[in-house]
Amino acid sequence: MKRPGRTLAEVLAVLAAAAIAFPLYWMVLSALKPESEVISSDPKPWTLQPSLDNFTRVLTTQGFGRYFLNSVLVALVVVALSLLISFLAATALTRLRFRGRTLLLVMLLVAQMVPVEALTIPMFFLMRSVGDAVPAFGLNQLGGLVLVHLAFSLPFAIWMLRGFVAAVPVELEEAATLDGASRQRFLWQVLFPLVAPGLVATSVLSFIHAWNDFLFAKTFIISASENQTLPLALLAFFKPDQNDWGAIMAGSTLMTVPVLVFFVLVQRRLVSGLAGAVKG
């Protein structure tokens, strides 16, 4: 027997979910509506003439596919590298004792608090110098963009993973060493699987961070339009006099889908992943 309070809570949850997700339904709907209906002053919550015109217009616009691939590539490389580096760095910051460890952890957060807009100019000059030495990581290059995103996703990733590494008892490492496991083996075969839920949670955040970025792509990819990423493609449908809302909503829908897919794939592990971030 269910208590009536529980049923009420479930009804509330469903209603809240409907209200919160409704703007998204509206986004997809606007993308499917013919143009006259999108700007009608009597908006209807359905359409009798759904069409994929807006989507085809977006997809056939010059460069959208290319931008899409660039975005996917940058986001995936950022996720992979930030997982690898943050796992090793978080282990170092949890397990190795050295002078200035706490300071370093605090500085990671401090660097994160600088408004991104204030960092773009110093980063612009840094990237120009890096580009002189290693062209693949300079301005106008996807490699450079990856480097910038790493700088901004690593602090969070490390802070989140620290709790997971700390929750693995030191005795386990001692036991592994006694059994003759090398440091490398311990790292990859014992510790790595144990912190996997944390890795899932951090990879979701890194992915969203890289995928959503607008400012860095706009600032650091100046003259190489073939290396642009997706958020800038949305701008192609902004015109001074008449904005193409149907196409903008179709583009927004297309941009949201990969994040949604990524999230649905990992969502079961995400909650336990976030829980572990606090244990440290």
Place this chain on the structure above:
Amino acid sequence: MTTQALAAPRRMADWARRAPLLPALLFMIVVTQLPFVATLVISFLQWNALDPKSRGFAGLDNYATVIVDPDLRSSVLSTIVLTVSVVLVSLVLGLGLALLLDKKFRGRGAVRTMLIAPFLVVPVAAALLWKHVLFNPEYGLFNGVLTWIWGLFGGATPPQPDWISSMPKIAIEASLVWQWTPFMMLILLAGLQSRPMDAIEAAKMDGATGWQVFRYLTLPHLRQYLELGGLLGSIYIVQNFDAVFTITSGGLGTANLPYTIYQTFFQAHDYGQASAAGVVVVIASIIIATFALRVVSSLLRNEVQS
């Protein structure tokens, strides 16, 4: 003698143990700290790209300008208002939703995915959605709903407010709350699901009401999660640029610090002053974060004791 002789190989072994981790640590330090150090250096320079000849050391001049500039002061205030209101409202709503989702029921997975979806929308797209699809006075959803409700009761002239110009701050806050509530809900849900259930069962056996369980067991347990959500949310929302830029273009008194810094950089080209403003933001964030965390945790602690 012997201890010294033993110390050298031991140190070698220590370094061998550390070696696999060091490249990552070094890379992290370089990548995350270098831009910050560069900002610090530039903040002490007189450097305006429109006036390249007068480039040089400026001492604390940029900081003095930043502190007395009325535009910056008002943007500090709107940054604080925006951050505090969005974080608090989305924490409260997120807690409510997390409590609703805590127990299993049919369709919970679908409901959870629907609730988290706003967090997954690209911020630029979300801001556009709110500005043009929901708030638009002519064909926006909100005014459409008003017309529909008025129509139901036979009213001839439904109110058609221009949401963004009549309440610009609330418009931006609403769109950010919509995006951040799901994030808070996820973190708090993680907290709820890691509660020690035996203590709660015991309390219920002893006749504790639902409210008592929530206040004396659940809430104290959630403290760390509320702090984590508050901290991560604050850092992101202090930085928010997309929503302010897209919805009001910083007009109508909504310009926050990132927006003002953006203008100083990309329109006034005053690199020194913009960097100094950036450093001031960091110092202010640290003070506010320390203060806010203390207040919140002491509040919760008192509640547990009382």
